[in-house]
Amino acid sequence: MLIIGIAGGTGCGKTTVVNQILNELPEGEVGIISQDSYYMDTSHLSYDQRVKINFDHPRSIDFELLEEHLRELKAGNTIDQPVYSFVKHNRTGDTIHTHPRKVMIVEGILILTHPELRKMFDIKIFVHADSDERLIRRLKRDITERGRDIDEVLSRYQTTLKPMHQQFIEPMKEYADIIIPNNKYNTVAVNIVKTIINEKLN
Numbered sequence: 001m002l003i004i005g006i007a008g009g010t011g012c013g014k015t016t017v018v019n020q021i022l023n024e025l026p027e028g029e030v031g032i033i034s035q036d037s038y039y040m041d042t043s044h045l046s047y048d049q050r051v052k053i054n055f056d057h058p059r060s061i062d063f064e065l066l067e068e069h070l071r072e073l074k075a076g077n078t079i080d081q082p083v084y085s086f087v088k089h090n091r092t093g094d095t096i097h098t099h100p101r102k103v104m105i106v107e108g109i110l111i112l113t114h115p116e117l118r119k120m121f122d123i124k125i126f127v128h129a130d131s132d133e134r135l136i137r138r139l140k141r142d143i144t145e146r147g148r149d150i151d152e153v154l155s156r157y158q159t160t161l162k163p164m165h166q167q168f169i170e171p172m173k174e175y176a177d178i179i180i181p182n183n184k185y186n187t188v189a190v191n192i193v194k195t196i197i198n199e200k201l202n
């Protein structure tokens with residue numbers, strides 16, 4: 001199994017890059033694990049308490065479960081990946097039956113901050129987009145897809161997103177094997193990653 005970790009700040013385009021990689025590859029040969037599925041279960045908290053969580057700090061992620069699931073997949077076993085709701089800020093209670101594949105992609109803002117998880121990646125990719133570009137994308141996406149308003153996104157950006165990005169996410173570039181500049185759509189870089197994956201699949 002080839003395990004590829006794709007990190008980068010919110011709005012840099014990780015999900016988009018993953019979808020571009022999957023596009024045209026044989027269906028069912030590449031599996032996806034999203035860090036978002038592994039936000040801590042906060043069912044014991046009220047909605048008002050959950051909104052106050054710092055979702056950009058590594059402690060908000062259940063890395064133990066993520067690591068355990070990746071080890072299971074590597075061992076050839078199927079896992080039940082939790083489904084997360086950004087609207088409710090909590091796991092939904094549903095899971096996705098995820099099968100091991102020849103290539104597994106793990107994507108998320110904080111996946112390179114965890115040393116044990118980092119060691120499991122054969123290839124570490126960091127997607128870069130400038131912070132103003134990321135903020136613009138995040139504003140548009142969170143308002144249209146995640147039920148936020150402009151004040152909520154901007155206040156979260158100032159209080160947690162920006163400081164957490166500077167403290168935890170940006171320094172992870174140091175560990176990357178490949179950095180994808182993604183201020184604009186980067187077909188060349190995506191094709192390079194596709195070539196690496198195709199070599200593993202053939």
Ligand SMILES: Nc1ncnc2c1ncn2[C@@H]1O[C@H](COP(=O)(O)OP(=O)(O)O)[C@@H](O)[C@H]1O
Pocket residue numbers: 008009010011012013014015016017137138141182183184185186
């Ligand atoms: N290179 C790009 N240029 C312009 N918009 C982009 C680019 N990559 C992604 N987007 C858009 O930005 C938003 C955030 O992208 P997404 O892939 O969800 O980022 P991430 O998963 O890193 O948070 C989406 O609406 C997406 O369509």
Ligand SMILES: O=c1ccn([C@@H]2O[C@H](COP(=O)(O)O)[C@@H](O)[C@H]2O)c(=O)[nH]1
Pocket residue numbers: 009010011014036039055056085086088089090108109161
């Ligand atoms: O309940 C939640 C959990 C996370 N977030 C925000 O999501 C981003 C990470 O997702 P990307 O798709 O990589 O942008 C993170 O910055 C958290 O602030 C949330 O809003 N609510």
